[in-house]
Amino acid sequence: MDLLTLGFLLFCIVLVIVYYLVPKAMQWWILLAASLYFYAMSGIKNMIYVLITALSTYAATRMIQSLTDRQKEWIKANKKTTSKEERAAYKAHIQAKRRAILVAALLLNFGILCTFKYLHFLIAQVNTVISSFGASPINDTLKLIIPLGISFYTFQTMGYLVDVYWNKYPAEKNFGRVLLFVSFFPQMTQGPISNYKDLTTELFKEHTFTYHHFSWGAQRMFWGFFKKMVVANVLSAYVQDVFANYASYSGITTLIGAFMYSVQIYADFSGYMDMMCGFCEVLDIRLTENFERPYFSKSIAEYWRRWHSSLGAWFKTYIYYPMAMVKWNQKLGRWAKQKLGKTFGQTVPASVALVVVWLTTGLWHGASWAYIAWGGVNGIFIIVSLWMETVYASWKQKLGINEASWGWRAFQTIRTFILVTFIKVLPEVGTLSDGFGLWKQIFTNHTIPRSFHALLPFVDKKMPLLAVMIGTILIFVTSLIQRRQPIRQWLEDHTNYAVRVLIFAVLFIVIVYFGYPASGNGGGFMYEQF
Amino acid sequence: MNNFKSAIRTCIIFLIVLTILSAAIMSAFFIGENYYYQDSRERAELSGTLDFFVCGASHAMRGFRPDILDQELGVNSYNLSCSRQTMQGRYELLNLELNRNPAKTVVLELSYDSMTRNRDEEGPEGDIYMLGKLGGFMPRIKYFFSAIRPKEYGRMYYNYIDNGVNCIKKIIHGTWTNKNTKLEKGYAAYKRDDDELNQDLKKIYHTRSFEETVYEPNVEYLNKIIALCKEKNVQLILVTTPLSKVTVCRYDNLDTFKEWYENVANENGLQYYDFNLIRDKEEKLPDSSAFSDKFHLGNKGAGTFTKMFTDVLNKEAAGEDTSALFYGSYSELESHMTLDK
Secondary structure (H helix, E strand, O other), rough: OOOOOOHHOOOOOOOHHHHHHHHHHHHHHHHHHHHHHHHHHHHHHHHHHHHHHHHHHHHHHHHHHHHHHHHHHHHHOOOOOOHHHHHHHHHHHHHHHHHHHHHHHHHHHHHHHHHHHHHHHHHHHHHHHHHOOOOOOOOOOOOOOOOOHHHHHHHHHHHHHHHHOOOOOOOOOOHHHHHHHHHHHHHHHHHHOOOOOHHHHHHHHOOOOOOOHHHHHHHHHHHHHHHOOOOOOOHHHHHHHHHHHHHOOOHHHHHHHHHHHHHHHHHHHHHHHHHHHHHHHOOOOOOOOOOOHHHOOOOOEEEEEEEHHHHHHHHHHHHHHHHHEEEEEEEEHHHHHHHHHHHHHHHHHHHHHHHHHHHHHHHHHHOOOHHHHHHHHHHHHHHHHOOHHHHHHHHHHOOOOOOOHHHHHHHHHHHHHHHHHHHHHOOOOHHHHHHHHHHHHHHOOOOOOOOOOHHHOOOOHHHHHHHHHHHHHHHHHHHHHHOOOOHHHHHHHOHHHHHHHHHHHHHHHHHHHHOOHHOOOOOOOOHHHO | HHHHHHHHHHHHHHHHHHHHHHHHHHHHHHOOOOOOHHHHHHHHHHOOOOOOEEEEEEEHHHHHHHHHHHHHOOOOEEEOOOOOHHHHHHHHHHHHHHOOOOOOOEEEEEEOOOOOOOHHHHOOHHHHHHHHHHHHHHHHHHHHHOOOOOHHHHHHHHHHHHHHHHHHHHHHHHOOOOOOOOEEOOOOOOOOOOHHHOOOHHOOOOOOOOOOOHHHHHHHHHHHHHHHHHOOOOEEEEOOOOOOOOOOHOOOOOHHHHHHHHHHHHHHOOOEEEEEOOOOOOHHOOOHEEEEEOOOOOOHHHHHHHHHHHHHHHHHHHOOOOHEOOOOOHHHHOOOOOOOO
């Protein structure tokens, strides 16, 4: 179901009304029905994969939980009659079974994800290798369409599975609740990737309609629509033109196109988050926040803590920490400490874990060498910052740089924004060589455009560009305000009811006027492709 | 309950404010020079005096000159046509006008796409114009909900806001007016576009076909128009306006549509004229001067064609057999046609 349609708006209105009319104990059933309906609209066949994930996760977590409970009971019952070695052997036996179930469930679900996302890429790479030996390539005739949201719900569900394995909380006994956790529609297509405990606390508590949640949620939805339809969709047309024709544009024009892409992807993704978080707020459900003013970051590492933070948190919890703590990596760390010093003893295991995290993050975003390179470049920046931390600190001391000063923080912020922009565009232009080609164009084409049309040849009409510029300034200003308080609180403190109604009525007209014709250019959401 | 009441109150206030703001933006468009709203005001002023109507899509809008109809036939005519006018739109407009005028004759323009134009695929453009041409708030609301699909409401709202903004820009630049100088009792002249008519006829001969899948609602509304005219005792004449020679040569299935309309005419005891088949068309309506593009007559061509049409009607009225003035089919026409420019 397309989110930017009257049909979706009607769906939301009906859902809110029914949700608050039914008895509170039934509210989550309504959410489940709505989520399954929403997903069915994208194609009944796609539901099969959601059900496989939900069923396999439910079965696996119940079995793991049952083994855990059995172990506890056995230990309790036989503590006095068995030796320590016998109890250890029993624990190891149960643990092996638990691990086997975990691995089977992970292989099944990640296997489905990898087949849909990476099969064609793998076949292409194998064909490249075997063609170089003169053999005939594998015929890739399968036309696999990636099920909607599979990257998001697979990661979210596997996180729950691993949490149960780690005994963080007991397995859910009600299959319906597990199914809702897997399929909850506001976060299914683009996240946030939520922790089971946090999300289910929100989903299954009793929700009461309050005017405050309704008005704040609606305001946030409006803001999300504005960012997506007026800023992101209009920029999409410009950015696509630049990426397709950068070779014929000047370096300055190409650079402007790259910066526009940074604004576009933020407006698109955070706009979606605002829409969905706003809608959930109307339902008295709080989703995990995914963005915290990422372009105000002072380093690449900080940027990734503020951009799509739920994905970062997932990788940190389920990839980074396990990799950092695994025995062979710890052994490597001890070796590094011995040979290279204390600093390397700490940074080498972290670096190894970071390499794995960033290569898999790149792969998660796309099945191409460009995305793998993108992940690698991000990882390199973070690892180098880690290694050079003490060196940078000594340089700053010697140069007398005051880290708290406005100038230094501004420099760091602008530097990070430029770096992040350059890294972002690498996989978006096309192939990896296209990405490098765009970088080269920026640095080597020094033509100075002499007119507006020469500077921005992709702009047909000036009014949409003006709307985008004003929209971007508004996004920047609201981000500044939100450093101290939520923008909605600021509006309530500084404006009266009538002014707020007028602001949102004007916003509605602006969204329709500037957003409608552009929605054909970038109608879908960018992160849906992942 | 108070929370719920507050939410409902806020929604209502928001909708009221939005409606007032939207109306303020759109108002300049509705009272301005917009062709269709201008047209409905003019027809309202002439209401009760019109006795001859032409109704069709853009071929008729650009092809029939009411001033020549009035002069040659001694009538008080009006051209109700507009671009992309649907059969539903034609019916609603005729229903409106036949109920408030002493109409004696209706000329219904039917072309190669009058029965095949699929409203669900085409979109609401013709209906947007119709909403302007219909007079009064209630007829417009009624037509809006019967013709416009819910999925098109967003586009409609955008369309009116866009028109309003463009009028506001004209007001700011001092070029806004509420008089449309191009309007002549529903007829609007068309600008010439040379490139479309500069073709090698031998190369393009019978290389394309028009869509032949009938969209059933079009047939229903055609039957409604026929019934309406019978009920009002109004003479209904079915007409296909002339197309450029380029178009007649390029498309190979124009006989299909001619036969459809002939059957309708025969079944209902009506007259049907296909002016592509009139014998002196090539001499009187050459592509080089009579047509503005492949499908539409220019101002000069419209004058000539309207005169040709009134001559046929006058001959009919005088009891002459006008069938000899026309070829029997496109095949016969093409056997007499040269493909040299």
